[in-house]
Amino acid sequence: MSDLTLYDPFERMQFTETNCFLCGTAISPALRTPVFGEWLQQKYNLKEKELLLLDKSVATFGDLTIPCCALCQTHYILPLEAEVEQAAAQGIAGLKGLEEQKLFQWVGKMYYGTLVTELIKEMNPFMEPQYAVSEDPKMLGRFGSFFQVLQSLRVPMVFSDFIPCSLFLLEVNALEDELPFEYQDELTSMAFSIKLGSVVMVCTLLDNGIIRRAMAKLYALTSGQQLHPIQVAEFKARVFYAAYIFNVVPEYFIRPVKPDDDRLVLDTLIDDIRNEIFNPWDMKAYAHMLEEMLKPWDIREQEILRNPAMPLSFLLDDKNQFQVLERFHK
Structure with a gap:
């Protein structure tokens, strides 16, 4: 039992x-x-x-x-x-x-x-x-x-129709990839990333999959693609920033346990009536996050925001389609 x-x-x-x-x-x-x-x-x-x-x-x-x-x-x-x-x-x-x-x-x-x-x-x-x-x-x-x-x-434990996190798996192109392992976490936003060889796992740990749904289109564009490390850094910046402006805390409820039950079943509730799920997106704050992630390439915030309406992106072209990038030239 x-x-x-x-x-x-x-x-x-x-x-x-x-x-x-x-x-x-x-x-x-x-x-x-x-x-x-x-x-x-x-x-x-x-x-x-x-x-x-x-x-x-x-x-x-x-x-x-x-x-x-x-x-x-x-x-x-x-x-x-x-x-x-x-x-x-x-x-x-x-x-x-x-x-x-x-x-x-x-x-x-x-x-x-x-x-x-x-x-x-x-x-x-x-x-x-x-x-x-x-x-x-x-x-x-x-x-x-x-x-x-x-x-x-x-x-x-069974989670009823949800997973407590948003999980992203990315594949890195080996051409300019010099890091076999990398680890990053953020205490307050509960965002996490770890690189295992050619695979990068990015996760927001307590959002019930909301951030993954919000980023579904971008994640679909990266599916089956091998990303340049600078593209991975941008993807991480987007996820970490989304976790930063995520504004609700899920509550979890255990269904009543019967004598012959061999597992707990959990339901969840997010109070999105009193609170917006995301705080407003601040382009300058996002640019600061992206600058941190892009430090290995020495790309500064002013360059990221050269066009404030369309911040610098290595993942997407001007038509918001995935852009293939094998080598980075500044």
């Missing part, structure tokens, strides 16, 4: 080195799981590479681990990592063949793992974080909702 009990660490802010991040079981501090799977670290030589954490401190990929009981590690974490590793070995076709819910769980585990690292640090009374996540009730509410659906990793 499946255990259908959900764990809520946010209720009592139970973020410690001695509670499993996924189920809350009291454990020895020695029991931990890597935020970024061992296979990922080995394949892309990440163990000693540095990354910027949510609080702007620096750690290595290998150092980033979170408390995890033996049961969750053996039954949930390792099987998921093995499935994604096998799918990733087959490139974009393999990852597209994996259930979206699995990819959401995998991406969500990495995002949540970096968040938990920050929350555990904030529970230390001697730490004075520059930006205390635990002191922002609105953000904690969003993270709590996110963790509720992330527990589908542990608790059998």
Whole structure:
């Protein structure tokens, strides 16, 4: 019989080195799981590479681990990592063949793992974080909702007619692609991207697929195309900016559980009566986001907004059709 009990660490802010991040079981501090799977670290030589954490401190990929009981590690974490590793070995076709819910769980585990690292640090009374996540009730509410659906990793769960995220898979043309791996996340907007060889996965983690529907036409234009890295950067900028102006937080409701049920069924509701789903699009703010993504090519905001009515695009031509770009010439 499946255990259908959900764990809520946010209720009592139970973020410690001695509670499993996924189920809350009291454990020895020695029991931990890597935020970024061992296979990922080995394949892309990440163990000693540095990354910027949510609080702007620096750690290595290998150092980033979170408390995890033996049961969750053996039954949930390792099987998921093995499935994604096998799918990733087959490139974009393999990852597209994996259930979206699995990819959401995998991406969500990495995002949540970096968040938990920050929350555990904030529970230390001697730490004075520059930006205390635990002191922002609105953000904690969003993270709590996110963790509720992330527990589908542990608790059998069916999402009724929705997936909690928007997920995009892009293929990169190898001609001018020099990065085998790249990782980016954004705390407040819950946007995430990771590059695995020739495949880039971009995800907004708590929007119930709304951003994917909003970007359906652009995503369809990229389908079957090999993108230049600068086109991938622009696509990421559009997704990350859409997540930035996304203005609602989905609520999730568990249907009443009957004695013979072996899974939870979740419904969702978005309050779009009191709030607009998206805040107004600000071209200057988008240009700033795009400038950040285009830093490797040294393209500045003034160049992006040379024509304010039609900002610089490497993805689309002047007729809003996909433009093939094999080499970039500034």
